[in-house]
Amino acid sequence: xxxxxxxxxxxxxxxxxxxxxxxxxxxxxxxxxxxxxxxxxxxxxxxxxxxxxxxxxxxxxxxxxxxxxxxxxxxxxxxxxxxxxxxxxxxxxxxxxxxxxxxxxxxxxxxxxxxxxxxxxxxxxxxxxxxxxxxxxxxxxxxxxxxxxxxxxxxxxxxxxxxxxxxxxxxxxxxxxxxxxxxxxxxxxxxxxxxxxxxxxxxxxxxxxxxxxxxxxxxxxxxxxxxxxxxxxxxxxxxxxxxxxxxxxxxxxxxxxxxxxxxxxxxxxxxxxxxxxxxxxxxxxxxxxxxxxxxxxxxxxxxxxxxxxxxxxxxxxxxxxxxxxxxxxxxxxxxxxxxxxxxxxxx
Numbered sequence: 001x002x003x004x005x006x007x008x009x010x011x012x013x014x015x016x017x018x019x020x021x022x023x024x025x026x027x028x029x030x031x032x033x034x035x036x037x038x039x040x041x042x043x044x045x046x047x048x049x050x051x052x053x054x055x056x057x058x059x060x061x062x063x064x065x066x067x068x069x070x071x072x073x074x075x076x077x078x079x080x081x082x083x084x085x086x087x088x089x090x091x092x093x094x095x096x097x098x099x100x101x102x103x104x105x106x107x108x109x110x111x112x113x114x115x116x117x118x119x120x121x122x123x124x125x126x127x128x129x130x131x132x133x134x135x136x137x138x139x140x141x142x143x144x145x146x147x148x149x150x151x152x153x154x155x156x157x158x159x160x161x162x163x164x165x166x167x168x169x170x171x172x173x174x175x176x177x178x179x180x181x182x183x184x185x186x187x188x189x190x191x192x193x194x195x196x197x198x199x200x201x202x203x204x205x206x207x208x209x210x211x212x213x214x215x216x217x218x219x220x221x222x223x224x225x226x227x228x229x230x231x232x233x234x235x236x237x238x239x240x241x242x243x244x245x246x247x248x249x250x251x252x253x254x255x256x257x258x259x260x261x262x263x264x265x266x267x268x269x270x271x272x273x274x275x276x277x278x279x280x281x282x283x284x285x286x287x288x289x290x291x292x293x294x295x296x297x298x299x300x301x302x303x304x305x306x307x308x309x310x311x312x313x314x315x316x317x318x319x320x321x322x323x324x325x326x327x328x329x330x331x332x333x334x335x336x337x338x339x340x341x342x343x344x345x346x347x
Contacts, residue, residue: 238320
C-alpha cells in the first residue's frame with residue numbers, strides 16, 4: 001500500500017468529527033482555516049461556532065463592525081487574523097460578487113491567505129489537486145521520508161511543497177489533505193509519538209534510523225524581546241475609568257487598554273510620572289491615591305516578546321470627562337492580558 005493510501009485508510013478510521021467537516025462551503029472552510037492557524041483545534045472550535053452563529057454568511061461578516069469582530073475573537077490571539085478576516089469578507093462581497101474565488105491563484109489574492117490556506121480551500125471546497133503544507137504535514141513528510149532540510153528555510157519550504165505535491169492522492173484530494181493534517185495532529189505528534197501503532201512504521205525512515213525525536217529540523221530565528229508594561233487604572237469617585245484604543249502597526253492594533261507607561265527596565269512608577277500622564281489625559285486631579293494591584297509582575301508571553309506587566313490603581317478625586325463606567329469595561333474588545341485583569345478587578 002502506497003503512502004497516500006495508508007493516510008486515507010487511517011483517516012477513514014480515525015478522523016475527528018469537527019463542525020467544519022460537514023460542509024465544503026468555502027466560507028466555512030476559510031473561517032476554520034484562518035482560526036486554526038497557530039491555534040489548537042480544541043481552543044479554536046468554540047470560536048468557530050461563535051462566529052458562525054453571529055455571522056452565518058460572509059455578507060454578515062463583511063457588514064459587521066470591527067469592534068464586534070475583535071470582541072468575539074478576544075482570547076484567540078494574533079488579532080491581525082481577525083482584521084484580515086473582515087477585510088477579506090468585504091473584498092469577496094465587493095470584488096467577487098459575494099462568491100469565493102475558486103482557483104488557487106485567485107484565493108492567494110485575499111488578505112491573510114497564503115499558500116497553505118489557499119491550498120486548503122482549493123482542495124476541500126473545490127476539489128482541486130493542491131497539496132497542503134502546514135506544520136503537521138511538514139512533520140509527517142520529514143519523518144517518513146527522512147528529510148533533514150530545515151522546514152523553515154527557503155530551500156525547505158520549496159522542497160516540502162514539491163514533495164507534498166508528488167505524494168498526494170489527486171482523486172481523493174479532499175480526504176487526503178485533511179487526512180495528512182489529522183495524522184500529524186493526533187498520530188505523528190511533535191513529542192513522544194506512539195510509533196508502535198503507526199500504520200507507516202514499517203517504511204518510516206525516521207523510525208528505522210532512530211531520528212523521530214530529531215525531525216523535523218527547524219532553524220531558530222527569533223529572539224524574544226522583553227518589554228515592561230505599567231498600566232494605570234484611573235478610577236474617579238463615580239467609578240468611571242479610561243480605556244484607550246491601540247493604534248499603529250504593533251501588537252493588539254485597535255484593541256482597548258488602560259493608559260500605558262512602558263519603561264525600558266523593571267521599575268516602580270513614581271507620582272510625578274502619574275501626574276504627567278494625568279495632565280496629558282486632561283485630568284486635573286487635585287490629588288490621587290495609587291496602589292500596586294499585583295506585587296509580582298504578570299508575565300504575558302507572545303510569540304516574539306514577553307510583557308512584564310504591573311497594574312496600578314489610581315484613584316482620583318474629580319470626575320473623568322467621557323469616562324467609561326467600570327461595570328462596562330468588560331464589553332470592550334481587549335487583549336487577554338487586560339481581560340484577565342478585569343475579571344480580578346473589583347471596586
